[in-house]
Amino acid sequence: MPLRRWFDREFELGLPPEAFPDIVERIRGVPARVEERVRDVASDRLVQRVGDTWSIQENVAHLTDLEPLWEGRLDDLLAGTTDLRPADLQNRKTHEARHNEREMPRVLSDFRRAREGIVRRLDALDPAALNNTALHPRLKKPMTIVDLFFFVAEHDDHHMVRITEMLRATG
Numbered sequence: 001m002p003l004r005r006w007f008d009r010e011f012e013l014g015l016p017p018e019a020f021p022d023i024v025e026r027i028r029g030v031p032a033r034v035e036e037r038v039r040d041v042a043s044d045r046l047v048q049r050v051g052d053t054w055s056i057q058e059n060v061a062h063l064t065d066l067e068p069l070w071e072g073r074l075d076d077l078l079a080g081t082t083d084l085r086p087a088d089l090q091n092r093k094t095h096e097a098r099h100n101e102r103e104m105p106r107v108l109s110d111f112r113r114a115r116e117g118i119v120r121r122l123d124a125l126d127p128a129a130l131n132n133t134a135l136h137p138r139l140k141k142p143m144t145i146v147d148l149f150f151f152v153a154e155h156d157d158h159h160m161v162r163i164t165e166m167l168r169a170t171g
Contacts, residue, residue: 003161011139011154013147017130020122020146026153028119030160031112034060037163038104047100050169054094059159059166061099061107062091067114070152074121077132077145084148086137122149 015023038046038056046057054062066087073084099107125145133142136151143151 003165004158011141011147011151013139013141013143013150015144015146015150017127017144017146019150020130023146023149023153024119024122027115027122027149027156030063030153030156031108031115033160034063034111034163035108037160037167038108041167043104045167045170046104048166048170050166053162053166055100056163056166056170057102057104057107058094058099059163060104060111061097061102062094063156063159064107064111064114065091065093065097066155067111067118070148071118071121073134073148074118074145077134077143077148078129080132081134084134084136084143089138 038060041056047055049055049058069085069087076084122145130145133144135141136143
């Protein structure tokens with residue numbers, strides 16, 4: 001099955017505030033899903049690249065690399081800014097970080113710690129803030145906090161699919 005390119009995707013936004021608890025649960029569960037997926041995988045497979053794509057380990061680390069962006073965009077929405085901060089569409093942080101030279105348990109614990117931080121913030125949000133909107137810089141669509149974290153959950157799932165695909169290709 002062909003994998004959709006992330007930057008080609010469109011998103012249906014405008015989710016109601018009532019969708020927020022479901023989305024937070026998706027966000028909360030990703031570290032466990034990643035850990036389960038790579039638990040018994042040999043370290044040489046985790047760092048193997050297929051073509052010019054990131055390795056499994058780099059895909060996992062990329063999720064951690066983006067946590068500051070999600071935190072910053074949450075800050076933007078809570079502060080009432082009109083535009084969300086842009087992402088680095090070249091993903092320089094992930095490309096330059098040399099994640100394959102790290103130990104996978106550390107990559108996993110870094111992701112878990114970063115994600116737990118943002119989940120704590122989401123759990124403590126004032127429900128009134130869920131209606132704040134700001135323009136997404138690439139999609140050119142207004143997003144609420146609910147939409148933003150739906151987008152994050154979709155991004156997480158995109159990389160989970162990529163990891164599964166890499167496991168098939170390297171196994």
